[in-house]
Amino acid sequence: MITFIVNPNARSGLGSRIWKQIQQILQERKVQHQVFFTKYQHHASRIVSQITSDGDSHTLIALGGDGTINEVINGITFLDRVTLGYIPIGSGNDFARSLKLPSDPVTAIEYLLKPSHFTNMDVGVLWHGNKKRRFAVSTGIGFDASVCHEMAVSPLKLLLNKLKLGKLAYAGIAVRRIAALIPQDVELVVDGHKTLGYKNAFFVAVMNQPYEGGGLKFCPKANSHDRRLNALIVSDMSKLKALFLLPLSFHGLHTPFRGVSLLSFQNLEIRTQTPLPLHTDGEPVFLQKQIKVSLEPETLRVMTLV
């Protein structure tokens, strides 16, 4: 039995329209399934937690954006008992981009019904205070998270999503956020022993996969099955230079520039001077000034194309 978790509201309502197409295919093929529709924020986590807490093996297919994937993985009780499939319909779709999943929903369901390839994906963990939140794609503190915070409440995103111009919303908000940004000194503790300081940092993005923010290849070498995380730190540069580097990062061409630092590690502690916006997989988390990131000991089996 396959369980579908559908965010009908993803991409400004596209979720429910795509689900009708998928449901027709499932009915024609007589595929045994159950479906749950998410009704509010974090509902996907609650649904998945109820389903997976019995300790049995489960096949879950999420239909939505990166935010839905984030909520689904946060709800899984036993990561190593779940096989996850994904039909991407969000505006960012970085999870699908990094794992090279098909972007067309009908193509996606075709391969998910006859899965032939799987990857054991690392799952990131963000600790803030005594709270824990998993991430599939990335977590970030500072500028990138401030864009996510504004995107979450932006009427512009709703409008541009309807016009299939969701990426323009990201670009517009990113420019505004850079203009408003006050860079901060940041201290990192890498794998518990190496302390690094960065003056006037714009942000630290911790990546389990290469892409975030709708195709920004922040850490080209990030790989979600190497048992390591990667980080991009942007610091000590003019705002104009940061704006110039942002589009270059779509192709991973930002890495040789001064002020761009990359790290690879198993765990990282990040300390900032004042509390800053934080996100996991593009979903806003409350402002924080001290966080830790690491990997879950178990991996998650994900259906892939290759």
Ligand SMILES: Nc1ncnc2c1ncn2[C@@H]1O[C@H](COP(=O)(O)OP(=O)(O)OP(=O)(O)O)[C@@H](O)[C@H]1O
């Ligand atoms: N029925 C619903 N109504 C409103 N919001 C919902 C509903 N179900 C889920 N959500 C919330 O929608 C948010 C965004 O979902 P999702 O990421 O799937 O789509 P998206 O924002 O369009 O895509 P992307 O993250 O790729 O830009 C999540 O925070 C989720 O909690």
